[in-house]
Amino acid sequence: MKSLFGICLTLLALCSQPSFALNPASETALQQLQQRWAEINYQLPAAQREAAFAKLAGEAEQALAREPDAAELLIWDGIIRSTWAGAKGGLGALGLAKQAKARFEQALALDPQALNGSAYTSLASLYYQVPGWPIGFGDDDKAAELFRQALAINPQGIDPNYFYAGFLVDQDRYAEARSALEKTLAAPDRPGRAIADTGRRNEARKLLDDVDKKLE
The missing domain is CATH 1.20.58 (Methane Monooxygenase Hydroxylase; Chain G, domain 1)
Structure with a gap:
């Protein structure tokens, strides 16, 4: 059985409609989310990461509320939630992993090319690290296909x-x-x-x- 402790962060796109370019405020918010995520993930003591990711997820949700159809913000909301799940660990993290999965799927439906196909990479990572049925949605075959698509783009x-x-x-x-x-x-x-x-x-x-x- 796989463990949610391993989650780091991560479906075919049903719609190829591109997302609109980010407005300046959303572009700034995206850069701030990326920077803060890196600081938490790589510079903060492990014991402090869960609370920090929870706070950052709230900031991502606020940015997304201002531009809900921005694939880039959806991807980063999902990345933050998946790494928050990793910091939280255990089966209690499964709900966050499911939320992240939904964000990545939404991003793919809007623009599968966004951020060089990052939604494919992030979703693939979830599929192989989350436990499979009946506990979770993990699926190695689906992960392999998503990785192929991610690497085709980037x-x-x-x-x-x-x-x-x-x-x-x-x-x-x-x-x-x-x-x-x-x-x-x-x-x-x-x-x-x-x-x-x-x-x-x-x-x-x-x-x-x-x-x-x-x-x-």
Whole structure:
């Protein structure tokens, strides 16, 4: 049985209608959410993260209320809720994971290309880390398909390759995971995302060390 303790953060799009460009206020809110998420996830002591993510989720909800059809804000609302679930842990986090899943599905219906296909990556991560039926909605086959779509959109991206590597490790596919982690470490920097990029690369190096031990 899989555990919600592992959630880090993460369906085919039924509608290809693009979302409208974010208005300036929403763009600023999005950048603030991204920055604060990175600070909480990578710089705050673990014991303080659950409360901090709960507060940030409230801020994301306020931003989304101002522009409810913004796929980018839906994605980040979902990311915050899924990482809040990870900080919370246990079956009590399942409700948050379900909320995150709904946000990612809404984003995909509006614009599957938003934020370089981040909704696919985030939703795939949920599908492979959440327990399966009858406890949760976890589904490795669906996760694999969503990762394929994420990587088709953003093949060199730091996040899709890192989370895909985690999925491959979960499947005991260590050689493939190593390749994905190498792509993670070689991914280009993202403007304004220095904390997140540094933290993700540190996670990738640690996972790569674990993978190399499995391959010895």
